[in-house]
């Protein structure tokens with residue numbers, strides 16, 4: 001695996017070695033890699049001529065400075081894992097490489113998507129995601145971009161970005177990879193202590209409860225029940241909500257046919273976890 005730290009060096013290498021007819025697959029990450037990331041890399045490898053991954057802990061997407069400072073950094077083992085998965089190129093830029101001083105900050109018109117759920121609870125977060133993904137896509141110009149369904153709303157935001165900026169890139173979203181007990185794999189899980197790791201599973205249980213108990217009609221009581229369930233198990237809940245799976249419009253009254261997803265964000269002490277499950 002080639003490790004490249006400079007944007008210009010990476011785009012030159014890709015242009016020289018991989019002319020237009022080759023498929024470039026791209027897996028952007030913030031490191032602290034787990035099996036969820038690695039499954040994206042393996043899928044990318046199967047479907048493309050060249051697999052590029054990036055590790056960049058993007059400061060502009062952290063609305064909470066403490067979360068940024070505590071974000072796990074495991075670069076040596078990340079490199080080993082990417083190498084073992086067959087990644088061809090790792091882009092490992094510095095902050096100034098991605099955000100050269102003096103460059104204006106762009107604003108992305110994300111509309112409704114930025115006003116609900118993660119957009120509401122993490123102001124500025126999706127602008128930061130768009131800034132970095134815009135930059136990364138401009139450098140790598142991938143044929144296919146690989147994302148995980150765990151960040152459901154982020155997948156929609158990035159699809160919107162690709163549309164807004166006319167990137168010639170297809171998006172492939174892969175199912176959330178879970179631990180054997182159901183906990184969604186996440187880089188933030190390493191911050192959970194033993195007790196919190198046991199509690200964390202209740203997010204999955206709450207979503208399964210919603211899936212099993214959802215009936216056509218008003219959904220308020222079910223959302224409240226799932227929120228209470230999490231609160232009783234030690235969480236501080238930002239939201240448990242049910243939304244249209246195709247556009248994230250929140251559903252309060254379900255007709256029994258609309259394709260729906262339950263989305264959860266909740267804190268265990270300092271650690272904020274998110275998850276989602278398609279309901280029908």
Ligand code: PAF
Pocket residue numbers: 028029030056058061129132133151154
């Ligand atoms: O999902 C992530 O790891 C990040 O939000 C991403 C897409 C790499 C942008 O920093």
